[in-house]
Amino acid sequence: MELERLMRIFFLLASLSAFNSIDWSMAKNSRHPDHHMHVGVILDMESPVGEMAQKCMTMAISDLNATPSQNNHPLKLILHPRNSKGQPLKALFSAVELLENEQVEALIGPQTSEEAELLGELGDRVPIISFSASCPSLSREKNPNFIRMTTNDNSQVGAIAALVQKFGWGELVIIHEDSSYGNGIIPDLLIALHEGNARVVHRTVIPPRARDIYVEAQLYRLMALSANIFIVHMSPSLASQFFIKVNELGMMSTGYGWIVTDGIANELSVMDQSALDSMQGVIGIRPYIPPSKRLHNFSLKWRNSFFTSQHHQLPEVNVYCLWAYDSVWALATAAHHSGATTSIEKKDSANKSAHLAAIPTRPTGSDLVHTILRGKFTGLSGEIQLKNGQLQQPQAFEIVNVFRGVKRIGFWTQFNGMTTRLNRSTVAVQSPSVRDMGSIGWxxxxxxxxxVQRIMPKAGKRLRIGVPIKVGFKEFVGVELDPVTNATTVTGFCIDVFKAAIDMLPYEVKFDFIPFTNSNTFMAGSYYDDLIYQVYLQQYDAAVGDITIKANRSLYVDFTMPFTEAGVGMIVPIETTRSKNMWIFLQPLKVDLWLVIGAFFVFTGWVVWTIEHNDNNEFKGPLAQQIGTMMWYSLSTLFFAQREKLISNWSKVVVIVWLFVVLILTSSYTANLSSMLTVHQLQTLPNGKAIGFPFNSTVDQTALINLPFKNPYFHLVATVEDYANALRNGSQKGGVSAIIDEIPYVKLFLSKYSSQYTMVEPSYNSTNGFGFVFPKGSPLVPDISALIAKLREDGKLHLISQNWFQNRSLFTNQDSATKVARLDSYSFRGLFLITGITSTVAVIASYKFRKKQSTTAQHEVADQPVEETFPPVGDIPSRRTSFKHIRRYSY
Structure with a gap:
């Protein structure tokens, strides 16, 4: 690229030198009329777009002259077209010639980004308006008078990424032109695809004037990689050559997917038929032009006026033609408001040695630019409003499919994403699935x-998977060598997880497990680091085992998502002690539960007394005696059967339900009290200084200085049995007081010795769990990570763990609570609700029943003849007679 830039500068200087010797005698010596504005037009007249754009601008001038508002103003635009033939140097030469010879006030149409970049050298002298140069590197910061009457290439990357995501393509290849136009979109496109979870696994760059043999060689490379999904960004002329070769090599067949950017999709209507036939099945993105009455009238006028001998049929008006038309209108409107006219005198023949530096700055140039940038009007292409010197992103992009013609299959908007149709305000009204996007021909x-077909660096190769040889904890990775057959058998939890993930891949991956051996088969401290380093050196294609994810290791290799729990645990013995608290009998229940139970005792006694005291002599007597009987009856339900007999069935129902509640409460209280009287307490601060530390541990010993021990020293242990023996002996007998290791190892140990030891999780250190190791940039890493997450969600990882760890999942919390939870009222709210409702209903029902009986008795007495009888004098009750005898004569 630097060599090409130097050559351009060289040819530019040469052309300017030649320009100095031009004979300007053919130029006009008279001054242009004051009320005319001369505009230079630089197009590639030999291209379909250039030919159509020139015709559209001519029609724009015609429409301007026919507009009444313009007839009232004497300003007229005069176009001076020049043919650049698509060559940047020729475009620059034409621009200089127009400035000197025709004294133009503005330039329209550097058709390509390369031409626009070169003409930018004139941007401080004259306004330059381009309707097709879309390279992101073109900006007003570099060229203050450059105006882009077209969209930036980066505006379409969101639509492309959304389309890739909608089709479910996770990997693809980008093919782009090796030019400022082709390279400019790539950074933002890569970011957009990455945000949509798509990965670009390869990029192919093709020079603008590449020969067929070069294009063919690049396509053969892509075929060797088994790539089948592509995004193509190049100029239409190169795209025509490219797709013809693609079709010839059979890459436009079933199983392939192609997406082209707007530079190609905008010109589908003017492409050669042979190129269009080679693109059957291609998906394209292009700006959506909303329909309007003005656009409809222009299309009718276009059909009636367009005719050239080079076209056998009328080409469809494309967006570049509309933007060229709107560019003329924008310039004319700005000149009308600013009053710009040609006012520079033509230099006489004595000043023939003019050169680029001698071209004066047009005094009206900056005014024209500011007026155009501030303007806002409705053109053929829709609402025209410029920001930062360029046309704003269209409200929508349309998605087209080249399949027996060019048809629209959907839309994309920035705020609503994919949609099948737009309303009148070009707002998406629904978000479709792929099936709703119309019939797509692939x-x-x-x-x-x-x-997507998996793109592997070495297709068909069997992966060499390195596995560690372990002394202990073979439940994770176990390597057995048959001395007779010399065959190696690899088993373990890590191996099963890896195989399960590989089996779920949508493509086949063949592999062999290779045990990793060095000079010392027994693992030294750097054993795992040596294995990882061999993956880095590509001696192994991956490493599988209980390999801890660490930051320093990630500098050399890529890790998958962890498939075990992260962190560090400490194993400590469980000691049994008896509580010596004299008030421990109150602790099984919380205060709120004690209060609720007491309240319900009183409530239940009151309910029984209310129902029974009218008819049951056991619940009668003085007030104090009745209160005592009520409380006695309720509280005695805790211990034995009551001596008071119940008469009412309602009270019996209440007592039965209450006895059930009492049974549950007493059982829970007894169980909780038993647990509290004999409590398993953790030895969280072990007595002694010796701490067990496993061989080859990834836990950094320097990070353990905050341990709750004074001057601890570390005792190395290797196997599960070593752990148990060291803890059993204790620090005083040559063993250890605690063992610190990663949580997976700790839980494996506790699955065998959970009754004697437990785990506490310290906060002073943590690890990231176990992961599978792959070389940097391996395409398998994201796929395996995604499948590990799926295994976890589906519960398969839990089942594999249970299979290897004595039906105890490696992911189940190993809780060893040192305190027994106290019971509260919330735990028994259902029981209290049942007894409360039952008691309330019984009271209400008994009251209504007694009231009904009283009414019936009164009616029976009223129906009988009244006989006044008086009791004998001796039978008249005294004041000391009980209350029940008084009620007997109350009638």
């Missing part, structure tokens, strides 16, 4: 969305 006349 390469090979297929109607099925192509699936």
């Amino acid at each position: 390469p090979g006349s297929s109607l099925v969305i192509p699936k």
Whole structure:
């Protein structure tokens, strides 16, 4: 690229030198009329877009002259077209010639980004308006008078990424032109695809004037990689050559997917038929032009006026033609408001040695630019409003499919994403699935969305998977060598997880497990680091085992998502002690539960007394005696059967339900009190200084200085049995007081010795769990990570763990609570609700029943003749007679 830039500068200087010797005698010596504005137009007249753009601008001038508002003003635009033939140097030469010879006030149409970049050298002298140069590197910061009457290439990357995501393509290849136009979109496109969870696994760059043999060689490389999903960004002329070769090599068949950017999609209507036939099945993105009455009238006028001998049929008006038309209108409107006219005198023949530096700055140039940038009007292409010197992103992009013609299959908007249709305000009204996006014709006349084929660096190769040879904890990785057959058998939890993930891949991956051996088969401290380093050196294609994810290791290799729990645990013995608290009998229940139980005792006694005291002599007597009987009856339900007999069935129902509640409460109290009287307490601060530390541990010993021990020293242990023996002996007998290790190892140990030891999780250190190791940039890493997450969600990881760790999951919390939870009222709210409702209903029902009986008795007495009888004098009750005898004569 630097060599090409130097050559351009060289040719530019040469052309300017030649320009100095031009004979300007053919130029006009008279001054242009004051009320005319001369505009230079630089196009590639030999291209379909250039030819159509020139015609559109001519029609724009015609429409301007016919507009009444313009007839009232004497300003007229005069266009001076020049043919650049698509060559930047020729475009620059034409621009200089127009400035000197025709004294133009503005330039329209550097058609390509390369031409616009070169003409930018004139940007401080004259306004330059381009309707097709879309390279992101072109900006007003570099060229203050450059105006882009077209969209920036980066505006379409969101639509492309959304389309890739909608089709479910996780990997793809980008093919782009090696030019400022082709390279400019790549950074933002890569970011957009990455945000959509798509990965670009390869990029192919093709020079603008590449020969067929070069294009063919690049396509063969892509075929060797088994790539089948592509995004193509190049100029239409190169795209025509490219897709013809693609079709010839059979890459436009079933299973392939192609997406082209707007530079190609905008010119589908003017492409050669041979190129269009080679693009059957291609998906394209292009700006959506909303329909309008003005656009409809222009299309009718276009059909009636367009005719050239080079076209056998009328080409469809494309967006570049509309933007060229709107560019003329924008310039004319700005000149009308600013009053710009040609006022520079033509230099006489004595000043023939003019050169680029001698071209004066047009005094009206900056005014024209500011007026255009501030203007806002409705053109053929929709609302025209410029920001930062360029046309704003269109409200919507349309998605087209080249399949027996060019048809629209959907839309994309920045705020609503994919949609099948737009309302009148170009707002998406629904978000479709792929099936709703219309009938999409894919390469090979297929109607099925192509699936991504895995792109592997070495297709067909069996992966060499390094596995560690372990002394202990073989439940994670166990390597057995048959001395007779010399065959190696690799088993373990890590191996099963890896195989389960590989089996779920949508493509086949063949592999062999290779035990990693060095000079010392027994693992030294750097054993795992040596294994990882061999992966870095590509001696192994991956490493599988209980390999801890660490930051310093990630500098050399890539890790998958962890498939075990992260962190560090400390194993300590469980000691049994008896509580010596004299008030421990109150602790099983919380205060709120004690209060609720007491309240319900009183409530239940009151309910029984209310129902029974009218008819049951056991619940009668003086007030104090009745209160005592009520409380006695309720509280005695805790211990034995009551001596008071119940008469009412309602009270019996209440007592039965209450006895059930009492049974549950007493059982819970007894169980909780028993647990509290004999409590398992953790030895969280072990007596002694010796701490067990495993061989080859990834836990940094320097990070353990905050341990709750004074001057601890570390005792190395290797196997599960070593752990148990060291803890059993204790620090005083040559053993250890505690063992610190990663949580997976700790839980494996506790699955065998959970009754004697438990785990506490310290906060002073943590690790990231176990992961599988792959070389940097391996395409398997994201896929395996995603499948590990799926294994975890589906519960398969839990089942594999249970299979290896004595039906105890490696992911189940190993809680060893040192305190027994106290019971509260919330735990028994259901029981209290049942007895409360039962008691309330019984009281209400008994009251209504007694009231009904009283009413019936009164009616029976009223129906009988009244006989006044008086009791004998001796039978008249005294004041000391009980209350029940008084009620007997109350009638």
